[in-house]
Amino acid sequence: MKVTNEKVENRQAYLTVEMEPAEVADYQEKAYKSLVKKANIPGFRKGKAPRPMVERAIGKEKFTEETMEIMIPDAYKKAVAQEKIEAFAQPTVNLEKSEPEVVFKVIIPLAPIVTVGDYKSIKMEPEPVNVTDENVKAAIEQLQHQHATWEPAERPVEFGDMVVMDITSTIEGQTFLDRKGAQYQVTKDLPLPAPGFAEQLAGMKRDEEKEFKLTFPADYARPELANKEASFKVKIVEIKQEKLPEVNDEFATTVKPELKTVDDLKKAVFDDIKRQLEEREKLAFEEAVVAKVLEMSNFEFPPVLTEGETDNMVRSDMQRLEIEDFQDYQNTVGKTEKQIRDGLAPEAQRHVKRSLVLEKIAGEEKLEVSHDEIDEQIDIMMESTEEDKRKNLLDYLETEHAHETISGIILLKKTAEHLAKMARGTTDGAVESTAAAKEEKK
Secondary structure (H helix, E strand, C coil), rough: CCCCCCCCCCCCEEEEEECCHHHHHHHHHHHHHHHHHCCCCCCCCCCCCCCCHHHHHHHHHHHHHHHHHHHHHHHHHHHHHHCCCCECCCEEEEEECCCCCCCEEEEECCCCCCECCCHCCCCCCCCCCCCHHHHHHHHHHHHHHHHHHEEEEECCCCCCCEEEEEEEEECCEEEEEEEEEEEEECCCCCCCCCCCHHHHHCCCCCCCEEEEECCCCCCCCCCCHHHEEEEEEEEEEEEEECCCCCCHHHHHHHHHHCCCHHHHHHHHHHHHHHHHHHHHHHHHHHHHHHHHHHHEEEEEECCCHHHHHHHHHHHHHHHCCCCCCHHHHHHCCCCCCCHHHHHHHHHHHHHHHHHHHHHHHHHHCCCCCHHHHHHHHHHHHCCCHHHHHHHHHHHHHHHHHHHHHHHHHHHHHHHHHHHHHHHHHHCCCCCCCCCEEEHHCC
């Protein structure tokens, strides 16, 4: 066997492996011994038919395929051992020649190289959180809408009303909608079921019928409907107007039994908004610090990492859209597979860099994940999962792979939090790897 180490590029080793005819013959013999045990050759017991009979019976292509399946993995292991290469992921193998000698090329992903910048020098402060009276007022108005009642209205439809209607619609002769007694809140500029639909209902009276056409814009969220014209026929069956509850002590108790007065409600709303804004700013600050670290760091990693993260992003988007078939997904987003992957690649590459740099810093800062933290995360996942799906989820969460995945996610989160604390100069005593932490200990 001759191995040529051609180059290392983009953290990938490129090898050419040439097998001598005598070596190929040895593997052909191994293929024969494997196939003869499974072949049914008339006149011979299993495992006893001579090789020429077996080759004729199964065909040359199948025999060659079996030979390659035995030879290539074995030869690959010998080749990487000979060249002292440590593979980071599964290789890509291309068979160049299969007889009389065999030649195949291998592209081997190598471990990433991450050179982290001086992240300990980063000094930043998060944006202050400010909750205004307007924020509180808007939140209470939203609570009023949530606790509102709907009463019949004996007047034409206005924006904000809830209507009950019979609706039929077609696009290019095909049924688009066909519903009786459908409830619809008439909200200005609502793009559903089509842009301009709510505006067509405004001013209609009870029992009135109306026919109209609407054209979906070129940039519509559902690409398969872009630029198409839809015909609608609508009959208003009922008109309801919203009645908001008065903001008083009784309303406060309705929102939460423990709230006794309007002032209690305002304080609870204030505190809730503040918590949300603080959590949002905390995450934004962490990402801003991580972004600084990425800017000052250098990366070399094989394309397989970006490709794998792109796969994850596609799967995630398909789950979000509740689509199982990739072809259906392509039709929904209106893009080819290459367009989808090319569009996601820059963000996928950033995800890879973020993970790599946080993993590197976690090691330098000696950050670890405890069993209790993993168990706590599993409890959270179980509580947020529908009861009928918990059994399957629990079966997966009990596997070693699941624990490794959860541990990895927690570790990245802890590292981002730790970097944010370092940037603010508020690193606690839990991790004492920085000079500042050591000085505080003195």
